[in-house]
Amino acid sequence: MNLEEIRKEREKWMTWKNIAPLREALDKLEDIECEYALGDVVKVHSKVPLSEEIRSSIEATAKKMMPWRKGPFELFDIFIDTEWQSFLKYNLLEPYCDLEGRRVADVGCNNGYYMFRMLSQDPASIVGFDPSALYKTQFDFINHFIKSEITYELLGVEHLPFYEQKFDTVFCLGVLYHRPDPVGTLKALAKGMEKGAELFLDTFMIDGDEDICLTPEKTYSKIPNIYFVPTVKALKNLVYTLPVLSI
Ligand SMILES: C[S@@+](CC[C@H](N)C(=O)[O-])C[C@H]1O[C@@H](n2cnc3c(N)ncnc32)[C@H](O)[C@@H]1O
Numbered sequence: 001m002n003l004e005e006i007r008k009e010r011e012k013w014m015t016w017k018n019i020a021p022l023r024e025a026l027d028k029l030e031d032i033e034c035e036y037a038l039g040d041v042v043k044v045h046s047k048v049p050l051s052e053e054i055r056s057s058i059e060a061t062a063k064k065m066m067p068w069r070k071g072p073f074e075l076f077d078i079f080i081d082t083e084w085q086s087f088l089k090y091n092l093l094e095p096y097c098d099l100e101g102r103r104v105a106d107v108g109c110n111n112g113y114y115m116f117r118m119l120s121q122d123p124a125s126i127v128g129f130d131p132s133a134l135y136k137t138q139f140d141f142i143n144h145f146i147k148s149e150i151t152y153e154l155l156g157v158e159h160l161p162f163y164e165q166k167f168d169t170v171f172c173l174g175v176l177y178h179r180p181d182p183v184g185t186l187k188a189l190a191k192g193m194e195k196g197a198e199l200f201l202d203t204f205m206i207d208g209d210e211d212i213c214l215t216p217e218k219t220y221s222k223i224p225n226i227y228f229v230p231t232v233k234a235l236k237n238l239v240y241t242l243p244v245l246s247i
Pocket residue numbers: 070086089107108109110111129130131132135155156157158172173174175178
């Protein structure tokens with residue numbers, strides 16, 4: 001698989017008629033010297049007072065990029081509320097993470113909320129994978145001010161086996177149940193991992209001691225495109241079929 005060709009092809013997504021105006025707005029953003037705070041709300045402050053004109057253009061740009069699914073964020077005094085309060089999930093995981101010096105991947109990273117939170121643990125590198133032009137544009141918007149070295153790839157979990165580097169810690173949160181091929185997805189994750197690497201896997205589950213799973217017809221919990229909802233035992237059985245992974 002030639003990732004460079006796929007990257008080039010997907011770069012063209014930025015010219016789509018719903019995305020191009022957002023990219024133009026991004027290009028026009030002022031370069032502002034900022035500091036940031038990585039709490040439940042990812043906050044960016046300016047080191048210098050902002051003019052009303054600059055503030056309003058940042059607010060208008062944030063509004064153009066709606067809907068914001070993951071967050072929240074605060075840019076200067078502009079609060080970007082989001083559909084999900086993503087700190088609820090992140091704060092459950094954080095006590096189990098030690099990312100210092102590790103090469104981290106966030107597969108299905110959305111607008112990068114978790115990746116920004118991870119910066120506080122000083123990983124060696126962070127790469128986000130998500131094939132969404134809108135979410136990447138939201139990431140680029142926030143990162144314009146934070147200026148992190150996070151890499152955002154418009155690639156999916158299926159590209160992990162071919163990626164140029166392996167990872168020490170992989171997060172795959174809220175993605176598995178959306179994949180029609182859960183075994184292939186787990187295999188792809190495993191192939192993207194260094195030997196002995198750790199995987200944080202978050203997915204819908206059903207209660208029960210049996211090794212069974214649901215395959216909903218149209219929606220699950222009113223959410224479409226849900227293919228696979230296992231018991232923990234069923235998920236463990238699948239994960240254990242992959243030699244690289246252990247729980
Ligand atoms: C339910 S959201 C989960 C977002 C975040 N990881 C979380 O847990 O809050 C699923 C994400 O997977 C992304 N996605 C869609 N197709 C994907 C693929 N092939 N590989 C990786 N991520 C994908 C979507 O764009 C979306 O951001």
